Amino acid sequence: MTNSTEFRQSVRDWLEANCPAAMRTPPPDGGIVWAGSKLCFDSVEQQQWFERMRDQGWFAPDWPARFGGGGLDGTQTRILEEELSRLKCRAPMINLGVWMIGPVLLESGSAEQQAQHLPGMARGEVAWCQGFSEPGAGSDLAGLKCRAERDGDEYVLNGSKIWTSYADRCDWMYALVRTDSAAGKHAGISMLLIDMASPGVSVTPIDLISGKSHFCQVFFDNVRVPVANRVGAEGEGWALARALLGHERRAMSKFGDNNVPGIDFLALARQLLPLSDAASRPLLADRVVRSAMDEHAYKLSTQRAHEAGRAGVDVSGLAACFKYLHSEHNRERHETLMALAGSEALGWEGEAFDNDMLKLARQWLNSYTYTIAGGTSEIQLNILARRVLGLPANGG
């Protein structure tokens, strides 16, 4: 038996013993645990699952144990992810800290920043939000204007961030700010860690046409941030942001693997196909099969990229590729289910709809958001064209 086989068996045994049966079912809408200082649980099982995974260090399985991580290598981390997925375990918590800023601090943070922030992220005790987008800077992120002016050992921050997910319940924000207006567009940007309880920070939730949303707009009015909270050197923010967006895209390309609230695509498709109009059934069946094959091919491709990475091949450019494929496949799967369900899927709420059908319309709409968040599909294609394929910009 190889070490990997033994490790897989030990993970399987541990998960069988420690993941409560109720945590092996898709969570209801809103039934996920958000890391942070305002932790709350829907059930005893949800709390047990959170605490057991936390104590294993498996919120951040590949981080060093001294920062509260699991100390696993890349192969072991992948085995853990596969076993969590195989058992259909729910994600024990959602935490942008672990997915995004944590890896950047591990690579580029000061020893003080690592000691202050990583253990709280790895234990799910501190919630982080991302302050990148601004009213005039989304895809063109380097056009950001939020200004940080140096005043002794502090920066004084003025401006606004928008589309900041869950800012109203987060403890800290990692943000891109302009520290030098005279430098070039990319050169004048720095990354700051901002305590959301600082005087001058205000958060306004944004309502959308579909109702309440998790988006917020955050305003900074002469907010004082210690220079010690700057990650990397002044002006290094753009390089750090690129690294962070790579981590974000990698994390997003795994969405759906671990039972985030979702629909069992094949189970629902099997249920709906016999009910569909006989004339269009062959075409719909073809779409279902294509979607299932795309998903399978996607899993094999990520596995191949993982093996290539282990063999020393640079696979960093593939993060954009996987983010693009995963979010577009996910959208297509929901489109297929909507086509299968026809007018039955148009219900929004009410007792007439069973659970999955009720979720469908919302999740179909939601599937589009993944093609925007973390950089739109068009931007991923631009990145692929330039950085992976080496094509010239603007066709020139």
Ligand SMILES: Cc1cc2nc3c(=O)[nH]c(=O)nc-3n(C[C@H](O)[C@H](O)[C@H](O)COP(=O)(O)OP(=O)(O)OC[C@H]3O[C@@H](n4cnc5c(N)ncnc54)[C@H](O)[C@@H]3O)c2cc1C
């Ligand atoms: C669910 C969700 C969560 C989010 N959470 C956060 C968050 O926590 N923090 C945060 O900072 N931001 C967040 N965002 C914002 C997100 O990063 C931006 O919406 C995204 O980068 C696009 O920017 P924009 O909305 O300004 O659109 P725009 O940049 O105005 O784009 C509009 C359209 O033009 C296209 N386009 C723009 N430029 C090009 C180009 N060069 N080539 C081809 N097409 C182009 C885009 O693809 C898009 O279709 C979130 C967004 C979503 C949907």
